[in-house]
Amino acid sequence: MNLSLVDPFVLAQEYPDTLTEKLSSGHATCLSFNHKGDYLASGRVDGTVVIFDIETNGVARKLQGHTRQIHWSRDGRYLLTSSQDWKCILWDLQDGSRVRTVRFEAPVYIAQLHPFNHLLFVASLFEDQPVLVDVSSPKPIKRILPSAPLRAQPTNGEEVDPAVAAKQAAQDAKHSTCVTIFTAFGNHIIAGTSKGWINIIETQTCTTIHSMRLCNGVVILLRLASNGRDLLVNSSDRVIRTVLMPDLSQLGIDLEASAIKLHVEHKFQDVVNRLSWNHVTFSSTGEFVTATTFMNPDIYVWERSHGSLVKILEGPREELGVVEWHPSRPMVVACGLETGCIYTWSIVSPQKWSALAPDFGEVEENVEYMEAEDEFDVHPAEQVHQRRLDQEDEEPDVVTIDAVKGVVEADGIEPFNVPILLDVEDSDSGEDVVAVGPGTMRRRTPGAGREAVNGTGNGDVEKEGASGRAARSRRR
């Protein structure tokens, strides 16, 4: 509703320019926005997932479990966390409970939920085959995905040299998948391997339908833009590539699997220092590419149409790790590697003073004032009032809500609202554990230290509340 009132020049601004906020709750190492963009999940080194409310910058919920990477379900209700402790956990934010816990045979690099089915996810494991996991039943069903690239089949009866074939097989065996993501509709999985190959795997059959060698280094990260057609690849050869993909949903209709072509659009790299990139992300619209760099506190923003660097976001004094772009607003968050703080860049629009004084307008230059013909005519107040009433002849519609433009809800998924908990422990300091004596630590009682503020009034009720919560936190 506010868009029609906001300064259009502010709305036209597409990327953030100033550091506006610093959130801190423990040492955050990974970040993820939900699809609607009102919550930010951060994973802390102590294994807690903290969900921030973007509107209040407050903590909306905390989930205890080990994390390395977080992914939201589309409706914003479920959260998949993966970790080096060989586990993936699916959380329900309705009550903060664990829906499923899936154990693997190796540490998990990255796990991602299917875009429409929150009970299906794909996980890439450390030095192991990636798996597609169906958790619709309590006992997870794991299907192993291939890592080896699809080789061209020998054509028209050509003899395959067994030596070459054996060599190829040996090479293929060295491939291990480092990152797997779903395509926009979830029909395919895009996998990046340690040898710089990109494999496209059909979700239904778990077979590779296309492979392509992109680079020599390890594929570290793959990301899809919101349009589902642009792929962002960060690899260990210190080059960020944007790749244009064919519309895979047309596969079998207009497009043959053999006709799939991945086309590298841009390569972004630091030509001077040859720094490697810690983390990369697309902007909300996919028009910009953002990256944090090794040993450097800056965030680079490139524009994609020309491939030029448009902005370097500065502010903190530490190297930044994960960087994320808000799904609809020009807002970038990144977490510092040293302190674990979450930094937010966005646009600061100045207050238009004419909005405060309705009789005034902001003009660029002097304007000759033209006095209206009847400006100083004096009419009886009654008459003015009556005339005004007579002019109110419109038929306003006060009920019908306009279709909201540009909101992801168009796909018919009711966005989930995280319940408002009034007793989430507020840990800006991040000290959930306090020392009570030499060598003994105790989890801090939530609400402690607040008694001083609320000392008056219903003391007994308050005591009950505090002790009740203390008991609960101890159980946890």
Place this chain on the structure above:
Amino acid sequence: MDKSRSAPRRRNPRAISPAESSSDELAAGSEHDEAERRRASWTIHKGFTPQRPQQQDRRYSDSESTDELAVDANEYWRTSRSRRRSRSPVNRHTRRDSESQGSSGEPVDEDMESSNEQEAPGDTDAWSDRSATPVPPPVPPKPDHLNYKEKFVMRGHIRGVSAVQFSPDCSMIASAGADSDLKVWDTATGRLIHTFEGHLAGISTLAWTPDGQWIATGSDDKTIRFWNVKTLRAHPRIFSGHHNYVYQIAFTPKGNILVSGSYDEAVFMWDVRRGSVMRSLPAHSDPVAGIDVVHDGTLIVSCALDGLIRIWDTISGQCLRTLVMEDNPPATCVKFSPNGHYVLAWTLDGCIRMWSYLESRVIKTFQGHVNNKYSLSGCFGLYGSPNIKYEPPLAFAVSGSEDGAIIFWDIVSKQILQRIDVHEGVVLGVHAGTLNGKRMIVSCGMDKTVRLFEEVSEDGSQPGEEDAASADSNMRDDHPTDDADGDNAMTDASGLPSAAATPAEDVTMT
């Protein structure tokens, strides 16, 4: 947008609205189409529609401004409305004439029908080469009055009741007043569920959290407290920070932010989870009397006794628009319309004005109630059969009055649809809700009562009322034939939650 305001404010916008000036539209150059096309392709590329309205070719604003961007949004609303309203200027003229001459609801109805008849043949003429599209059945005339009947009188407050509100699911009613108690009532039976005590001074305002679990109350003891309806406990955290009486509070639709207006002239945005002030909006120079949040949570409206109504951006906390009448009557309450396009504002000159805040002008003025001392409040509501589609949908505004009446106005015609005179003192608060498909309103007043009214269908046992005056007499008489409502029984029942006093049929009928 700001420049446009330097031009005379009340010029008829439709005289130059592009909806009619089709020749000009054709004259708009090809470069314009080009720009439009580029914009469209860019939109596709971006994957979302730009926030700025796309009516680029409608460059006919009533200002001399060269800044097209600035007038865009303003123009957009105006044109979109005029397009919706009518096609031919002739049609509009007849309508305005008939509307201005008629004082009762009758001519408006005729006009509605006539406009439909005029439009339908026009369409078929224009597309005569196609097969005739089926003409939709004529919309039945708008009902010219409402028929709310008193259902329960809830007594129990020791002093005047200042605020009343249905819970989000309308199964409960919360009321609070000068006796500093918060009482929760069962809507279906009218029984008292619980009384929350704790405030040290009278309560001026209350608000339910959107999930219906908590009630927040703002009091003259300068604090806001939270009460849990499920556990019947007070929240241990007291929201203190205001330096003077808390006047009105409102939640954002998600329930994560509470906005409060106070006598200390500040508007505070509270982080509900933390219980701390997140942001303070400093811009009023008199007590802030009214606060509301739009349905999607992006805008906050506040009004103060200095007569200013300000629209705020929730995210940035900036003032986006200020609305004021020339003679600055103190504004005591504001409410967004259900779709958020308009703001209803109560002022102490005995008027309720509906503003289009985008255009900064008054669309409708509702009069007929008495309001020169108290902060009355009210709300929007729907009427008419849900099976019939009206264009625009039928809606009313309802408010209390200082003469003890509850008055319903039709939004479009400004006619009084019903007047209920049952309260003995000032009616301070009215709130509309729906339970099990029954439309209800609940009111509270200085006579220490909370009263629940239910809409009764015309064709029921109830004889139709001819006009508002007879409705009053009906209500006053409390005539005994009205057995379905059991008014008399409940009036006697008083606030004590004695089960015997509640007739069984009350429970079954809802």
